[in-house]
Amino acid sequence: MAASARRRPAATAKSRRGLEEPPWVRGLLIAVALAFVALFLLLPLANVFWQALGHGWGVAWKALTDDDTLASVRLTLLVAAICVPLNVVFGLAAAWAVAKFEFRGKTLLTTLIDLPFSVSPVVSGLVFVVLFGMQGWFGPWLDERDIRIIFNVPGIVLATTFITFPFVARELIPVMQAAGSEPEQAALTLGANGWQTFWHVTLPSVKWGLLYGVILCNARAMGEFGAVAVVSGHIAGLTETMPLRVEKLYEGANLAGAFAVSSLLALLALVTLVIKTWLERREEREQRRAQAAQVDGAGVDG
Amino acid sequence: MSSRRYSPLPGFSLTLGYTLLYLALIVLIPLGALFLRVATGMTPAEFWELATSDRALATYRLTFGASFGAALVNAVLGTLLAWVLVRYEFPGRRFVDAFVDLPFALPTAVAGLTLSSLFAEPGWLGRFLVPLGIHGAFTPLGVVIALTFVGLPFMVRTLQPVLGDVETELEEAAATLGAGRLRTVFQVVLPGLAPAILTGFALSFARAVGEYGSVIFIAGNKPFVSEITPLLIVIKLEEYDYVGAMAIAVVMLLVSFALLLVINGLERWAGRFAR
Numbered sequence: 001m002a003a004s005a006r007r008r009p010a011a012t013a014k015s016r017r018g019l020e021e022p023p024w025v026r027g028l029l030i031a032v033a034l035a036f037v038a039l040f041l042l043l044p045l046a047n048v049f050w051q052a053l054g055h056g057w058g059v060a061w062k063a064l065t066d067d068d069t070l071a072s073v074r075l076t077l078l079v080a081a082i083c084v085p086l087n088v089v090f091g092l093a094a095a096w097a098v099a100k101f102e103f104r105g106k107t108l109l110t111t112l113i114d115l116p117f118s119v120s121p122v123v124s125g126l127v128f129v130v131l132f133g134m135q136g137w138f139g140p141w142l143d144e145r146d147i148r149i150i151f152n153v154p155g156i157v158l159a160t161t162f163i164t165f166p167f168v169a170r171e172l173i174p175v176m177q178a179a180g181s182e183p184e185q186a187a188l189t190l191g192a193n194g195w196q197t198f199w200h201v202t203l204p205s206v207k208w209g210l211l212y213g214v215i216l217c218n219a220r221a222m223g224e225f226g227a228v229a230v231v232s233g234h235i236a237g238l239t240e241t242m243p244l245r246v247e248k249l250y251e252g253a254n255l256a257g258a259f260a261v262s263s264l265l266a267l268l269a270l271v272t273l274v275i276k277t278w279l280e281r282r283e284e285r286e287q288r289r290a291q292a293a294q295v296d297g298a299g300v301d302g
Numbered sequence: 303m304s305s306r307r308y309s310p311l312p313g314f315s316l317t318l319g320y321t322l323l324y325l326a327l328i329v330l331i332p333l334g335a336l337f338l339r340v341a342t343g344m345t346p347a348e349f350w351e352l353a354t355s356d357r358a359l360a361t362y363r364l365t366f367g368a369s370f371g372a373a374l375v376n377a378v379l380g381t382l383l384a385w386v387l388v389r390y391e392f393p394g395r396r397f398v399d400a401f402v403d404l405p406f407a408l409p410t411a412v413a414g415l416t417l418s419s420l421f422a423e424p425g426w427l428g429r430f431l432v433p434l435g436i437h438g439a440f441t442p443l444g445v446v447i448a449l450t451f452v453g454l455p456f457m458v459r460t461l462q463p464v465l466g467d468v469e470t471e472l473e474e475a476a477a478t479l480g481a482g483r484l485r486t487v488f489q490v491v492l493p494g495l496a497p498a499i500l501t502g503f504a505l506s507f508a509r510a511v512g513e514y515g516s517v518i519f520i521a522g523n524k525p526f527v528s529e530i531t532p533l534l535i536v537i538k539l540e541e542y543d544y545v546g547a548m549a550i551a552v553v554m555l556l557v558s559f560a561l562l563l564v565i566n567g568l569e570r571w572a573g574r575f576a577r
Contacts, residue, residue, distance in 0.1 A: 019470065019477050021487075026390055033386040034398065036379050040451065041404050043426060044416040051419060090324045097317040101309050109321070111566070115329055118558045120512025122532035123551045126539065127332035130339050135544045137335060162328055184311055194312035216406075223409025225515030230536060243411040243515065250415060250519065259419075262412040269407035276407070277400040 045266060052263035055256040063249070063257035064264070071237040072245035072261070075153070079241060080221040083161045087217055088210070091168025096202070099176035100184070110173065116165045121226025125159045128231055132158075151233030156241065159227040164220050168213035175209030176202070212279050219272040223265060333555070340552045344545060352549035361531040362553075364442060368530075369510035372449035373457075376506045377499055380457030387458070388465040402458050405451050410515030417448055418520035440522030445530060448516040453506030460502035464495060464572070497572035504568055508561040512554065 021029070052060050063069060094113060098106060116124065130136050132149040142149060149155045183205065187197040203210075225243040232239045240248060242261055249258035340349060352358075386392075387399050405413065421438025422428045431438055438447050468491065476486040492499075514532040521528040531554060538547035 019473055019483070019486075021483055025483075029382060029386050030390055030392050033379075033383045034394075036383065037398050037401060039427070040454070041401055044413065044420055044451070045404065045408070047416045047420050047426060048412060051416070090321065093317040093324075094321040096313060097321050100311050101314050101318075103314075103318070109325075111562075112325060112329070115333075115562075118508060118512075118562045119333070120514065120532050120554050120558065122514050122535050123336075123512070123554050123558075126535060126547060126551050127336045129539065129544075130336050130548060131332055133544070135542075137339075158328075162332065165328055181309070181311055188310060188312075197311075198313075219407050223407075223412075225409060225411040226513075226532065229514070230539060243409050246411045246415060247519075255419070258415060262415055265409045265412045269404065269409065269412075272407040273400060273403060276403065 045270075048259060048262050048266045051255065051259035059256045060260040060263070063254070063260040066257070068236045068240065068248075069245055069257075069261060072240045072242045073264070075156070075240065076222050076242045078153070079157055079160050080218055082157050083164055083221045084214060084218050086161055087164055087168045088214060090165070091172050091210075091213060094169040095172035095176045095206075096198075098173050099179075100181050113169050114166050116162055121163060121224065122230055124162050125227035125230025128155055128158050128162070150231050151235070152239060155231035156228050156239060159231045160221050160224050163224050163227050164217045167217035167220065168210070171209050171213030171216070172206060175206045179205045208279055208282065212276065215272055215275050215279075219268065222268055336548060336551060336555070340548050344549070349549050349552075352546050353553050357525060357529075358531070358534060358550055358553075360526045361529050361534045361550075364445060364529065365511055365531040368442060368445040368449055369507050371446045372453050372510050373503045373507040375446070375450045376453050376457040377503045380454055380502060380506075381461060381495070381499060383454075384458045384461035384465055388462055403455050405453075406455050410452065410513065411519065413451055414448055414516035414519030417451060417516065418444065421447060421520070439520055440528070442521070442528050444520035444522065445517050445528060448520050449510035449513055452513050452516055453510050456505040456509055457499075457502035460505060461495065461498050464498040468494060497568065501565065501568040501572050504561065504565045508558065508565065511557060511561070 020026075094109075097103075098110060129150055131138060132142060132155065133139050134143065134150075136150070139150075149158070179202075183201050184197050187201045188194075192200070222241075223243060224241075225247075228241055229244060229247070232241070232244055234240060234244060234248065236248065242265055246258050246261050246265070249255075249261065344352070383402065387395060387402075418439045419425050420427045421431065421444065422440070423432045425439075428439065436443070438444055472490050472494070473486055476490045477483075481489070512532065514530070514536075517530050518533055521530065521533075523529055523533060531550060535547045535550050535554070538544075538550070
């Protein structure tokens, strides 16, 4: 980095011409890229709010305060409140095992942890129908005991947990690997026990990475559609999450209502993006500060 | 490989044991159950018949064709977007950069709903495109549009770090040797990016193949015309045709695993180019 910064002022205008596109080409490329982002990302998002409020605040408010919509909001919050902590505990355990120890099959384990990312959401829901549905393996056994998992809340929780399974673990593993295990070893040497070390040394050092994983996990848990659609049964007021409510309203030709519920989910996406970007910039600053400190240190030594 | 016994930290058995148990309960046993049910519930001939019915074949053609088209669009426009974001400075660059992740964060049902309303005739884009004969909603083209949307961040985010790391020495050498900028870009820069572009293409394609939520709002969902494979699985389930749904789901899973292997291979190949 320092080398290129030193070289740049010395570069002549002639060699720069060969290294950079002419201004009109840059302008054209930037214009095309911006137009694409505006038409393909910004416009769809603006359209959500426009359609939600285009029929007046009253229509949107009525759709949002409908009993079935309120029930779908509660269910979505409940599902996220169960899935996210489950995957946080798993993510911490998996990251500790993978980052702090060497063992055979580690690569296979990390591949398996990422597996749910490559499974179609619909198939992710289907596997739980195969296990717990009426024609499933445990279906008859559960039915005798009056336990319903499929077309009920537990099925929605299971499918969502499957879908969001890798999020926290895959963020935490690299962060814990980068932190190394010297701080923990120091704490242990100084007489802390394992739990104290984890709570006071490890957790503070990975808290931003953990938050990053939680934010992504939560966004997906609240927004998941395909997997939940398969196991839900679409019972209004009971097993409809917010994305399923959007579909129900859309199919009932209540476009204004569908967009009103969508606008809440779009706000969730915006909040997620803002926190995610804030965390990424924070991380960038930290890295730059660490690099600067290293350069300073080297300068003093020299 | 050093044995874990030499690590002074505690908690190895506890954390690895919990990881394996949770992985087995949530992921491996459910996926295994599907394969076992298909393996024990039907003969290979029955499986083949269910998995390759005319209707299923039509969904495969649409799903893979549209996913390929969407990944191709993303390969071109995503590369352009990554290039502009990494190489150029312009007002709003950081905002655009953050916004590229919108398709990750926006629930797929919302994406499908708003895209279909944009491209339908009265929509902001449809009112200009439909008179030109471009029907973006309720047609196979709509499938490509939705899949392009969900796949875009995969392409851009794969390319950005690679573009940022590219050493400019090669470009300088090409320029010094008298190559024009256009020639340098196409003969020096882009070939170096090929592994990353292919990886992004494969990631975008893999995401598109399994996608359900955004597509069903915009596709129109006509059998043999605009019906994707995940939708056929849902329809079979709703008709209580569990066996038919499971057969097609196994095909989808095998494709996903094959794509996962390809992507892992590509990433290793791309890793050899980066230092």
